[in-house]
Amino acid sequence: MGPLRRCGVLLVESDPDHQWRLARLLTVDGNRGVGTSSGDGALALVAEWPVDLAIVAEDLPGMDGLEVVRRLRELAPSLAVVLMTRPDGPDTRVAAELAGANAVLQKPFRPDVLRGCLSRLPLTPTTGHALDDDAPAALAGGVAPAE
Numbered sequence: 001m002g003p004l005r006r007c008g009v010l011l012v013e014s015d016p017d018h019q020w021r022l023a024r025l026l027t028v029d030g031n032r033g034v035g036t037s038s039g040d041g042a043l044a045l046v047a048e049w050p051v052d053l054a055i056v057a058e059d060l061p062g063m064d065g066l067e068v069v070r071r072l073r074e075l076a077p078s079l080a081v082v083l084m085t086r087p088d089g090p091d092t093r094v095a096a097e098l099a100g101a102n103a104v105l106q107k108p109f110r111p112d113v114l115r116g117c118l119s120r121l122p123l124t125p126t127t128g129h130a131l132d133d134d135a136p137a138a139l140a141g142g143v144a145p146a147e
Contacts, residue, residue, distance in 0.1 A: 006030045006032075007032075007052035008051040008052050008053070009026050009052070009054070010033070010034055010036070010053070011026075011033055011035040011036070011055050012038075012041070012055065012065070013055075014037040014061055016037070025111050025114065037061070038062055038063070039064070042056065042068055042072065046072060046076055046079070047075065052080065052123055053079070053082070053123060054069075054079055054080070054081045055081075055084060056069055056072070056081060057084045057107075058084060065084070066095055066096065069101050073099070080121045082101065082102060082117060084106075084107050085104055085105070085106055103117050105117055
């Protein structure tokens with residue numbers, strides 16, 4: 001599978017190692033990303049810097065991933081959202097769909113599974129890499145460190 005379309009990506013993951021690995025994979029494919037370890041951080045970032053895609057972990061400190069998905073959907077209805085879950089059952093997938101997630105990925109997943117999932121999303125890059133133009137230098141060049 002070829003590289004993903006160039007997008008502005010928000011990574012919401014409390015594990016800094018996993019956040020870094022995801023950011024590396026996405027930036028190698030030509031995307032720009034910003035990362036945060038909390039739901040509140042995600043909402044603040046989306047309010048300031050438009051992104052095309054949000055990849056959200058289910059297990060976050062404070063606000064859980066399903067609530068983050070709901071609130072992101074309210075703030076940016078056209079934003080593509082992927083929820084990363086622990087091994088799940090049908091209830092998790094249904095809850096994710098009801099919250100507004102476009103897709104669910106079960107952790108751990110291989111890079112080709114992520115690429116396949118993202119290739120099926122309705123991603124139409126609209127930000128023009130807005131992170132490059134408007135974000136502080138620490139955010140624009142790749143992924144910001146976890147909070």
